[in-house]
Amino acid sequence: MAQAINSRRGPVTGTAKRAKKRKPFLLDLYSTAVGKKYVMAITGIVLIGFVITHMIGNLKMYLGKEDFNHYAEFLREMLVPILPRTVFLWLFRGMLVTAGALHVHSAYGLTIINRSARSVKYQSPRDYQVANFASRTMRWTGIIVFLFLFWHLADLTWGTVNALGTSAADGKFVRGDAYGNVVRSFERPPVALLYIVANIALGTHLFHGVWSLFQSIGWSNPRFNKWRRWLATGIATVVVVGNVSFPIAVLAGIVGQ
Ligand code: HEM
Structure with a gap:
């Protein structure tokens, strides 16, 4: 009883430590595993939205150089004249970088939390x-x-790794010719292979990401598992098939200069 009363008493002398200042609500929530899962799910949805839109935009490659380059120019002209040229694109890039950074940071934070929750490694096979x-x-x-x-x-936006040649015919990056840059890049089989491997990795990541984001936001019920699996498989397949088709189409000569 005496202990209970003592624990309710405030500090008696000035030497006692002050109560910790409370963090703002969102930061407080983010410091928990549940908060990190929410952030990972929400930023994941933003990034999935970008990846799908980017793939659909890239399908313009099949319509030819003019259509594709017109689309690339349109991205820079978005919301002109409400905003000056490329300002919207820069705002969009800022949003993507923020979402990407938070996605990685929350994933890292969750790994640390999970590791400290299990100080002893699994002794038997998982x-x-x-x-x-x-x-x-x-x-x-x-x-x-x-x-x-x-x-x-570095390959298709900055042009630093696609600038080895001395002219466009030689494989050099040309600002304003997004179509030509993609074709010149994918004409090199090791680069095409790199895109294929990376997009298969992206598809695998998307499959599990879409599947688990419902769990993270608390919308998981065994009754919906079939739909979750369909959605995860569908999104991953559409993105991989679309993106992998580009390097293959260039190597096969279906898309070219
Ligand atoms: C084979 C598949 C892909 C092709 C053909 C492709 C093509 C391109 C091209 C041509 C650009 C430059 C656009 C421009 O400057 O106007 C670009 C930019 C970009 N791509 Fe891709 N891409 C592919 C896959 C991906 C994937 C899988 C991701 C993400 C994981 C991605 C993320 C980006 C980003 C973030 C930019 C920069 C956008 C910007 O700031 O303007 N791309 N892509």
Whole structure:
């Protein structure tokens, strides 16, 4: 009883430590595993939306150089004249980078939380019926996609790794010719292979990501599992088939200069 009364008493002397200042609600929520799962799911939805839209936009490649380059120019002109040219694109890039950074940060944070919750490693083989291939490889497919993204930007946006030739005919990156840059890049079989491998890794990541995001936001019920699986399979398949078709179409000569 005396103990209970003592624990309710405030500090008696000035030497007692002050109560910790409370963090703002959202930061407080983010410091928990549930908060991190929410952030991972919401940023995941944003990134999935981008990946699907990007793939659909890239299908313009099959309509030819003029249509594809017109589309690339349209991205820079979005919301003109409400905003100056490329401002919307930059705002959009800012949103993507923020979503990507939060996605990686929350994934890292959750790994740390999970590790500290299990200080002793699994002593027996994991139950791989529950944890399927996609879920076991999430970290690795995530790292592959992350590294691929740097290559991809250096290849088709900055042009730093696609600038080896001295002229467009020689494979040089040409600003304003997105179509030509894609074709010149994919004409190199090792680069085409890299895109294929990275997109298969992306598909695996998307499959498990879409499947588990329902769990993260608390919408999981065995009755919906069939639909969840269909949605995860559908999104992953559409993105992989669409994206892998581009390097193959260039190598097969279906898409060319
Ligand atoms: C074979 C598949 C792909 C093709 C053909 C492709 C093509 C392109 C092209 C041509 C650009 C430059 C656009 C421009 O400057 O106007 C670009 C930019 C970009 N791509 Fe891809 N892409 C592919 C896959 C991906 C994937 C899988 C991701 C993400 C995981 C991705 C993320 C991006 C990003 C973030 C940009 C920069 C957008 C910007 O800031 O303007 N791409 N892509």
